[in-house]
Amino acid sequence: MPYILIQVTDEGVTKDQKEAMIAGATDLMVKVLNKDPEATFVVIDEVNTDNWGHGGEAVTRRRQREAARKGAAK
Amino acid sequence: MPYILIQVTDEGVTKDQKEAMIAGATDLMVKVLNKDPEATFVVIDEVNTDNWGHGGEAVTRRRQREAARKGAAK
Amino acid sequence: MPYILIQVTDEGVTKDQKEAMIAGATDLMVKVLNKDPEATFVVIDEVNTDNWGHGGEAVTRRRQREAARKGAAK
Amino acid sequence: MPYILIQVTDEGVTKDQKEAMIAGATDLMVKVLNKDPEATFVVIDEVNTDNWGHGGEAVTRRRQREAARKGAAK
């Protein structure tokens, strides 16, 4: 019966990584709550970095700032 | 006041089917709870089959296994 | 595979009404998309009227205004 | 710790508008609940107008009716 929603930014998540998240989240429900995998849904929602805000700004801008700071530090 | 989220895999849902789900879900709220359609939202979220896990694997892989098994059974 | 979330205000939804919403939403997925009921989840989330905003105010206050207006109209 | 999901129809929301919603929603959490912006997520989900139902019909159709009615009124 578990339903698991995994929201992450759409920064190049591969098919294998999605399979690993689906298998890992399902296994977690089996191990912790003894749930039936056949009655477990995992939904992965990839969100554009313009559409995800953290610290009051879009992740797109946040990444640009981080990159500029690292560039300046070199 | 009802908000209804319908998540399905993005396996070719047509415009008419979306209208039917919107009308059907709204009617259900009217019949069961006497809710005002003008204050009822229905949101349909179509999820890529790589991004939906069922039974510990992505639906993409699950569909391939089902197709292979049917092929072998013919 | 469908996952359906139905959010409504917690204004006395009965057990029978919940069964009717679950059955109705599941039947809708069968009729429109030919989905398997055994792989269909319906989750009903009852939200306190203090916690649901509509028109910029909590439904609790909105209901009080509506009741006062009806009282005045008698 | 706040997580805020903002679902709107995908009717041309610009990058600046997204930044304004992210900043505004984060500021709201600071002002009202004194929350840490660095521990506040805002996710904006843009939904196709075919996939958003209001009043029992898709917003696409609703907009067309509104436009036709305005056209007739001129």
Place this chain on the structure above:
Amino acid sequence: MPYILIQVTDEGVTKDQKEAMIAGATDLMVKVLNKDPEATFVVIDEVNTDNWGHGGEAVTRRRQREAARKGAAK
């Protein structure tokens, strides 16, 4: 940046099990996507069995049927 929602029925989930789900889901994001735990939210939503539908009926009723069938089989 990950936000993970885990919805399960409210059938006696213990505090330790919640900690195990939180730790397990966070570790999964570290291992698969190299995400920062300090920027990872996990929210567990426990849903009353009257409010969770599976196979077109509430889990409460489904559990009663399963118990009756097991009782008859003894």
Place this chain on the structure above:
Amino acid sequence: MPYILIQVTDEGVTKDQKEAMIAGATDLMVKVLNKDPEATFVVIDEVNTDNWGHGGEAVTRRRQREAARKGAAK
């Protein structure tokens, strides 16, 4: 048309604070996207601190650690 979900931990959010979040979030949609308040829903979900994970542990435990550290620093 906007639907806004605000999830926060259930650490004593008052009725006035809920009204302020509902009014603030609705105003934000008016200012940024010119949306109609009468077609804007805001839902506030208060989550138990045992059920919210941040940094791989439940907020309940995280708060206890923070309190212990502050106590030791005095």
